[in-house]
Amino acid sequence: MRIDEIELRVVRLPYRTPFKTSFANETKKIAVLVTVRSEGVEGYGEGVMDPLPMYREETIAGATGLMRGALCPDLFAYGCEHPGELYDRWAHWRGNPMAKASVELAVWDCYARQQGVPLRTLLGGDRTEILVGASLGMNPVEQTVESVQRHVAEGYRRVKLKIEPGWDREMMSAVRAAEPEIELSVDANSAYTLADTELLQSFDEYHLHYIEQPLHWDDLTDHAALAALLRTPICLDESLTSPARVKAALDLGACSVVNVKVGRFGGIAAVQRVHDLCVTRQVPMWCGGMLETGIGRAHNIHIATMPGFVYPGDTASASRTYARDIVEQSLEAVNGIMQVPAGPGIGVTLDRPFLDTVTESVEVLRP
Numbered sequence: 001m002r003i004d005e006i007e008l009r010v011v012r013l014p015y016r017t018p019f020k021t022s023f024a025n026e027t028k029k030i031a032v033l034v035t036v037r038s039e040g041v042e043g044y045g046e047g048v049m050d051p052l053p054m055y056r057e058e059t060i061a062g063a064t065g066l067m068r069g070a071l072c073p074d075l076f077a078y079g080c081e082h083p084g085e086l087y088d089r090w091a092h093w094r095g096n097p098m099a100k101a102s103v104e105l106a107v108w109d110c111y112a113r114q115q116g117v118p119l120r121t122l123l124g125g126d127r128t129e130i131l132v133g134a135s136l137g138m139n140p141v142e143q144t145v146e147s148v149q150r151h152v153a154e155g156y157r158r159v160k161l162k163i164e165p166g167w168d169r170e171m172m173s174a175v176r177a178a179e180p181e182i183e184l185s186v187d188a189n190s191a192y193t194l195a196d197t198e199l200l201q202s203f204d205e206y207h208l209h210y211i212e213q214p215l216h217w218d219d220l221t222d223h224a225a226l227a228a229l230l231r232t233p234i235c236l237d238e239s240l241t242s243p244a245r246v247k248a249a250l251d252l253g254a255c256s257v258v259n260v261k262v263g264r265f266g267g268i269a270a271v272q273r274v275h276d277l278c279v280t281r282q283v284p285m286w287c288g289g290m291l292e293t294g295i296g297r298a299h300n301i302h303i304a305t306m307p308g309f310v311y312p313g314d315t316a317s318a319s320r321t322y323a324r325d326i327v328e329q330s331l332e333a334v335n336g337i338m339q340v341p342a343g344p345g346i347g348v349t350l351d352r353p354f355l356d357t358v359t360e361s362v363e364v365l366r367p
Contacts, residue, residue, distance in 0.1 A: 001079050001080050001081065001107075001111060001114070002039060002079045003037075003075040003076055003080075003367075004037050004038055004039065004366070004367075005365065005366050006067075006072045006075065006076075006364075006365045006366075007035040007037075007362065007363070007364050008032060008033075008034060008064055008067060008068070008363045008364075008365070009032070009033040009034075009035070009355075009359055009362045009363075010031070010032055010060065010361045011031055011033060011360065012028055012030050012358055013028060013029045013293060013326065014027065014028045014029075014322075014323075015027055015028060015029065015291070015322065016321060018137070019291060020139070020162065021137060021187075029291055029321075030050070030060065031047060031292070031293055032049070032060055032063065032064060032102055033045070033047075034046070034047065034067070035106060036110045038110050041110055041113050042110060042113075043105075043107060043108065043109030043110025043111070043112070043346075044105075044295045044346065044348075044350070045102045045106030045107075045108075045109065045295065045299070046102065046299070047101070047102035048101075048102075048261070048264075048292065048296060049098040049263070055238065056098070056241070058098045058099065062099070063096065063098055064099075064363075066093065066096050066099045067102065067103055068363070070093055071090065071093075071099065071100065071103045074090070075107070076366075076367040080107065082111070083104060083108040083111050083268070083269070084268070085269075086100070086103075086104050086107065086267065086269065087266060097242070097264060097267070098263040098266075100266045100267055101263045101265070101266050101267040101270075102263070104267035104269070105267065105268065105299055108122070108267075108268050109345040113344040113345035115344070116344050118302065118340070118341075118342070118345070118347060119299070119302040120302040120305040120306075120340060123302065123306050124307070125303075125304075125305025125306050125307075125340075127305040128305075128339065128340050129337050129338060129339050129340060130301060130305060130340065131157050131158075131336060131338075132156065132157075132312050132313055132333050132336060132338045133156055133157060133159060133183075133312035133314060133336070134156045134160070134316050134320070135160045135289065135314045136148070136151075136159065136161055138167060141171050141174050142174075144161065144171055145174050145178045148161075148175050149179065152179055152182055154333075154335075155333070155334065155335030155337070156312075156333070157183055157336040158183040158185065158209065158312040159175075159182055159184055159185075160187055160314070161175065161185075162186075162187050162188075162189065163186045163191065164189075164192075165191060165196060165199070168199075168203070169202065169203075172208075173206070176206050176207075184207070184208055185208055185210050186203070187211075187212040187237070188213055189213055189238070190214075190216050190238060192214045193215060194215070194225065196214075197226060201229060203230075203232055204232050208232050209311070210233040210234065210235040210257045211230075211232050211233075211234055211235070212234075212236075212237055212259060213237040213238050213259075214226065214234065216239075217239060218238070218239060220248060220252050220254040221252065223236065223239065223249075223255060224253045227253055227254060227256070228253065233255075233256045233257050234254070234255045234256065235255055235256075235257035235258065235259050236249055236257075236258065236259065238264075239254070240264065242266065242270060243265070243270055243273040246277060246278070250277075250281060250283060256283065257284050257311070258274065258278055258284070258286075259285075260274060260275070260285050260286065260287050260288060260309070261287075261289075261290065262299060262300070262303060263290065263296075268303065275306050275309075278308050279308040284310045285308050285310065285311070286304075286310070286312060286313045286314075287300050287303055287304040287309055287314065287315060288313065289313065289316075293325060294318060294325040294329065294331055294348050295346070295350075297331050298327070298329075298331065298341050298347060299346055300313065300314075300315045301315055301331070301338055301340050301346075302340060302346055302347075305340055312336070316333055317332040317333045317338075318330070318331045319332060324351075324354060325351070326354060326355045327349060327350060327351055328348070328349050328350070328351045329341055329347065329348045329349070
């Protein structure tokens with residue numbers, strides 16, 4: 001596979017409403033879209049790093065610098081026989097999984113389009129639809145309960161609430177009283193410490209499906225200590241950055257549910273290894289989201305067709321996040337079910353006139 005041209009495009013897309021978590025109150029998506037062109041075919045990837053290191057340590061400036069200075073020149077020089085080889089080939093550049101995934105995803109999409117098959121076919125995905133859940137930011141209790149009830153009425157099978165100390169029990173109590181049967185989970189985004197163990201133990205009464213990333217974003221040992229004291233399963237997100245890291249977390253007992261985000265792991269080849277490990281150990285997985293545009297959302301949908309993804313993911317309707325998306329296809333869930341985009345690759349095409357209106361910069365790289 002010869003790589004002829006790579007485009008790095010930074011876009012700014014406003015959210016419908018602010019999305020508040022324990023570490024940020026976000027009003028817009030700033031993303032790097034990578035387009036790989038090869039022999040008349042192009043494929044797309046999306047970078048999920050932030051302008052500043054809020055979620056993990058990667059940033060847009062650092063990631064595009066690595067793409068420009070290392071990843072893209074490597075592709076121009078050597079191409080690739082198959083996109084699955086890139087994860088190991090780029091391992092000597094340490095870390096930076098989001099930067100690597102941004103480019104690798106575009107190569108996977110381009111390769112699948114050249115083969116004339118959906119991306120899910122290359123991944124062994126045997127589903128044409130997936131179950132999805134809704135992730136809700138922090139809002140007043142009454143507004144949160146109304147939002148949960150609205151999503152339940154729309155057919156969503158799982159609702160996830162963002163929490164932090166002082167914004168947890170009251171909200172969970174109100175939601176459980178209104179919807180006692182809903183599959184409910186919470187995401188702390190590292191807002192608690194082991195000093196909060198007694199408080200976290202009290203969450204058991206809400207019969208949560210799991211609690212996601214309660215402790216430090218780069219920790220495994222404290223999570224293992226906490227997991228032994230809770231009835232509620234722990235799911236890790238920020239702490240899992242590679243297949244080796246997932247194995248270590250499972251070996252330590254730091255989690256019993258795995259949130260898979262392709263950008264956080266470094267690409268699809270890494271996700272395949274995590275998937276196979278979790279299937280072997282019978283550890284449930286689900287596909288997390290980063291409020292992606294239609295490019296990243298479509299990739300997530302195809303990834304979630306793999307058989308090991310047994311819990312509903314975060315890839316809900318695009319219209320929940322954006323008034324208008326940058327792709328021409330409508331990625332909308334009906335009764336909590338998302339159809340996998342049809343056609344080769346990830347199955348979506350760019351809405352180029354609108355894309356140009358939300359573009360901040362474009363850089364085209366050639367051999």
